Amino acid sequence: MISVKNIHSYYGKSHIIQGLSFDVAPGECFTFLGRNGAGKTTTLRSIMGLVTPKQGSITFGDTDITRMKPYQIARLGIGYVPEERQIFSALSVEENMLIAGRDDAAWSLERIYELFPRLAERRNNMGNELSGGEQQMLAIARALRLDPQLLILDEPTEGLAPLIIDMLLNTIQLIKKEHVTIILVEQNVNATLVVTDQYCILQQGVSVFKGSCNEFCHRPELKEQYLGV
Numbered sequence: 001m002i003s004v005k006n007i008h009s010y011y012g013k014s015h016i017i018q019g020l021s022f023d024v025a026p027g028e029c030f031t032f033l034g035r036n037g038a039g040k041t042t043t044l045r046s047i048m049g050l051v052t053p054k055q056g057s058i059t060f061g062d063t064d065i066t067r068m069k070p071y072q073i074a075r076l077g078i079g080y081v082p083e084e085r086q087i088f089s090a091l092s093v094e095e096n097m098l099i100a101g102r103d104d105a106a107w108s109l110e111r112i113y114e115l116f117p118r119l120a121e122r123r124n125n126m127g128n129e130l131s132g133g134e135q136q137m138l139a140i141a142r143a144l145r146l147d148p149q150l151l152i153l154d155e156p157t158e159g160l161a162p163l164i165i166d167m168l169l170n171t172i173q174l175i176k177k178e179h180v181t182i183i184l185v186e187q188n189v190n191a192t193l194v195v196t197d198q199y200c201i202l203q204q205g206v207s208v209f210k211g212s213c214n215e216f217c218h219r220p221e222l223k224e225q226y227l228g229v
């Protein structure tokens with residue numbers, strides 16, 4: 001699905017991502033963990049063309065996307081939900097979704113309301129009247145309206161209450177069951193266990209662990225060593 005080979009990404013002269021490689025197979029959930037500043041968001045931004053790697057390559061299917069523009073990458077079928085969510089506060093829930101997708105999107109409003117019953121209840125509320133959890137649901141819903149094959153989520157549970165976090169992760173699992181491949185960045189390690197197939201732990205822009213959920217669970221020292229939990 002997506003293959004990242006030896007990428008090096010910079011902000012100005014700061015060398016942030018230092019030779020990162022990973023492969024995500026179709027239909028799986030690939031989760032990045034790591035302390036603040038480890039380079040997780042920069043990795044996602046590199047995939048989306050918001051930061052162009054100076055070295056290395058990123059291939060989506062058969063297409064080399066390393067130097068493509070963000071809108072071209074999105075049109076190939078990669079949905080990106082950044083940490084800031086970026087929903088329109090002066091538009092209703094439904095308008096936020098209508099502005100993003102096509103009328104004939106496979107992810108119709110009905111299908112999305114089935115996935116997020118809470119959004120159906122709030123369909124006429126303005127963006128600025130939503131709770132943090134509802135805003136996150138709406139941001140994901142909007143990305144789905146573009147029928148992505150790959151959905152990239154940057155810390156979707158940040159700042160949310162434990163019950164909402166569980167609900168959101170369950171919903172991500174349902175999205176995965178609909179054959180959408182997921183790349184997730186999370187600080188809430190335990191919450192990700194239900195949905196993750198492969199983990200990658202980053203430290204200072206380098207991968208220090210890559211392995212299946214099972215392998216990760218058999219290495220409890222990783223949490224203390226690299227995640228500070």
Ligand SMILES: Nc1ncnc2c1ncn2[C@@H]1O[C@H](COP(=O)(O)OP(=O)(O)OP(=O)(O)O)[C@@H](O)[C@H]1O
Pocket residue numbers: 011014016034035036037038039040041042043
């Ligand atoms: N726009 C920017 N300009 C310069 N440096 C930046 C910029 N954005 C991030 N950085 C730096 O790049 C490094 C990696 O940041 P990044 O946001 O990728 O980390 P992260 O693992 O996602 O952390 P967090 O969990 O805090 O979001 C950090 O040292 C950060 O200070």
